[in-house]
Amino acid sequence: MNYLNQLTIKQALSGLEQKEFTCQELVQDCLQAIDKHDPKLKAYLTVEPEQALAAAQKADQNRASGQAGFLEGIPLAIKDNFSVQGMRTTASSKMLDDYVPPFNATVIARLRAAGTIVLGKTNLDAFAHGSSTETSDYFTTLNPWDTSRLPGGSSGGSAAAVSADLCLGAMGSETAGSVRGPASWCGCTGFKPTYGRVSRYGVVAMASSTDSPGPLTKTIEDAALILQIIAGQDEHDSTSSPLAVGDYLAACAKEIKGVKIGLPKQYFLPEISDDIKQAVMDAVREFEKMGASVQEVDCLDPKYSIAVYTILQRAEVASNLSRLDGNRYGNNRSFMGDEAVNRIMSGTYVLAAEFQDQYYRKGKKVRQMIIDNFASIFEQVDVLMSPTFPMLAPRVGASQETAIFGELMDVLVEPSSLAGLPGLGIPCGFAQPKDGDKKLPIGMQIIGSHFSEELLFSLGHAYQQATSWHLEKPMLS
Amino acid sequence: MSEEIKLTREQTLNVAYLADLVLSEEEIEKFRSWLKEALDCTLVLQELDTTHLLQVGHITGLTNVWQEDVIKPSLTQEQALANAPRSLAGYFRVNCVLEK
Numbered sequence: 009m010n011y012l013n014q015l016t017i018k019q020a021l022s023g024l025e026q027k028e029f030t031c032q033e034l035v036q037d038c039l040q041a042i043d044k045h046d047p048k049l050k051a052y053l054t055v056e057p058e059q060a061l062a063a064a065q066k067a068d069q070n071r072a073s074g075q076a077g078f079l080e081g082i083p084l085a086i087k088d089n090f091s092v093q094g095m096r097t098t099a100s101s102k103m104l105d106d107y108v109p110p111f112n113a114t115v116i117a118r119l120r121a122a123g124t125i126v127l128g129k130t131n132l133d134a135f136a137h138g139s140s141t142e143t144s145d146y147f148t149t150l151n152p153w154d155t156s157r158l159p160g161g162s163s164g165g166s167a168a169a170v171s172a173d174l175c176l177g178a179m180g181s182e183t184a185g186s187v188r189g190p191a192s193w194c195g196c197t198g199f200k201p202t203y204g205r206v207s208r209y210g211v212v213a214m215a216s217s218t219d220s221p222g223p224l225t226k227t228i229e230d231a232a233l234i235l236q237i238i239a240g241q242d243e244h245d246s247t248s249s250p251l252a253v254g255d256y257l258a259a260c261a262k263e264i265k266g267v268k269i270g271l272p273k274q275y276f277l278p279e280i281s282d283d284i285k286q287a288v289m290d291a292v293r294e295f296e297k298m299g300a301s302v303q304e305v306d307c308l309d310p311k312y313s314i315a316v317y318t319i320l321q322r323a324e325v326a327s328n329l330s331r332l333d334g335n336r337y338g339n340n341r342s343f344m345g346d347e348a349v350n351r352i353m354s355g356t357y358v359l360a361a362e363f364q365d366q367y368y369r370k371g372k373k374v375r376q377m378i379i380d381n382f383a384s385i386f387e388q389v390d391v392l393m394s395p396t397f398p399m400l401a402p403r404v405g406a407s408q409e410t411a412i413f414g415e416l417m418d419v420l421v422e423p424s425s426l427a428g429l430p431g432l433g434i435p436c437g438f439a440q441p442k443d444g445d446k447k448l449p450i451g452m453q454i455i456g457s458h459f460s461e462e463l464l465f466s467l468g469h470a471y472q473q474a475t476s477w478h479l480e481k482p483m484l485s
Numbered sequence: 486m487s488e489e490i491k492l493t494r495e496q497t498l499n500v501a502y503l504a505d506l507v508l509s510e511e512e513i514e515k516f517r518s519w520l521k522e523a524l525d526c527t528l529v530l531q532e533l534d535t536t537h538l539l540q541v542g543h544i545t546g547l548t549n550v551w552q553e554d555v556i557k558p559s560l561t562q563e564q565a566l567a568n569a570p571r572s573l574a575g576y577f578r579v580n581c582v583l584e585k
Contacts, residue, residue, distance in 0.1 A: 349506055373540050
């Protein structure tokens with residue numbers, strides 16, 4: 009039997025319009041799925057059934073009176089670093105254990121104005137510092153495909169919730185890989201927009217020069233529907249772009265014939281397993297069949313991005329978290345978890361007057377080098393394609409093996425994040441890991457030049473029309 | 486590649502002090518080694534000649550973003566204080582920073 013929580017956003021909108029079911033029924037099915045599966049998966053930190061059902065009732069009224077918003081009645085999961093007025097927002101840190109924001113993040117204000125319903129807040133690495141959810145001060149979210157494994161992070165709760173149908177879609181945020189990465193390990197679609205395409209206002213800051221809110225969804229069309237609402241300039245975020253927002257759903261319908269695909273040689277690292285490389289290359293062949301051309305390109309070695317990202321992100325983390333002093337809201341600094349302390353320590357070190365030239369200024373110069381490198385590559389090709397994460401989802405506990413686990417997992421997404429480029433993460437196959445018997449999703453990324461979101465939607469949708477990887481679902485016990 | 490970074494216990498404690506963090510005895514060595522691991526991973530940047538490069542500005546090229554200096558609706562005093570651990574007579578209450 010099919011339940012309404014298994015629908016895509018597009019399917020649900022159609023069903024609601026045709027009066028096949030109500031917003032309240034849709035929300036009830038999501039809440040039932042959460043009740044049944046979330047005690048094991050632990051995707052959500054906070055679920056608000058009463059608020060969600062009240063919002064659903066209002067959405068049904070709006071639909072009945074012909075005042076439906078663009079996404080009226082669509083229940084979403086929201087990463088717990090987005091301020092939602094009246095709903096506990098912890099960023100998975102005990103520092104903010106009882107913080108209830110008095111305002112909405114711009115993303116939330118826009119989603120609510122469009123009629124969406126917030127089911128609850130999803131788990132992340134504390135303050136988004138990580139790629140596993142293991143640094144959450146509360147608990148680790150488990151991967152719906154194999155609950156002995158990690159979902160990726162930092163938006164791991166959102167990705168797991170989408171993959172397990174505990175919502176219709178979700179919001180995540182990416183500083184470097186935090187949307188594309190968990191989408192890869194959980195087998196869903198993740199869209200990281202160009203830096204500045206979506207306002208950061210009201211999102212608990214990690215690295216302000218890189219943070220980009222983005223949707224995690226079951227299909228690329230659903231990502232287009234959400235991005236359509238949340239993209240655009242915001243007076244509360246001076247780094248948001250004044251450029252006009254495209255028509256993303258229309259972009260999904262465009263042909264991709266003639267698109268030039270670049271395969272960055274340096275991204276197909278020797279340590280990446282053949283299964284992953286093969287799945288990505290099979291996907292590239294699909295694009296070729298649809299009329300795209302493919303060529304190899306040379307990129308700056310991504311190892312430099314790990315170094316630059318480690319310096320700049322941690323410097324910005326140290327600066328951003330210095331405002332958390334426990335005076336205006338939240339607990340005092342003794343409540344900082346180990347990973348936050350780790351990053352604040354290194355960020356403070358590289359910003360110290362004595363070492364600024366060696367680390368912070370050097371990092372900012374190499375970041376310019378990375379941006380220039382991409383600019384020259386996008387004179388040759390339209391997009392780049394590669395694996396997203398260098399490995400399949402590892403076992404719970406893997407992030408404790410190194411102090412820079414996040415940076416290492418994010419090696420293939422850090423360069424484009426540092427350059428502020430948009431990136432799409434989509435499922436492109438499955439493989440059985442050497443240390444397990446359950447098949448796990450493989451994710452690939454498509455990187456475009458600044459503000460090329462429409463092209464990424466065209467490519468993503470063409471691929472999801474030609475293949476069915478995104479339709480595969482984990483068996484939930 | 487240049488040699489590994491050396492980091493002392495005193496330097497670690499100084500960084501913690503600058504960041505307003507208090508480390509327990511067991512934490513000092515843990516965070517010293519983590520800090521060293523993070524710094525070691527940045528050494529590869531020394532391979533790159535950046536002499537003639539400028540530091541990056543805004544990454545998608547925005548410059549001079551202005552808006553009118555107009556007062557707009559904002560949080561009420563009550564809302565602003567709602568999450569404060571300690572408040573008094575409409576103000577945030579904080580620890581004394583100056584000795585008497």
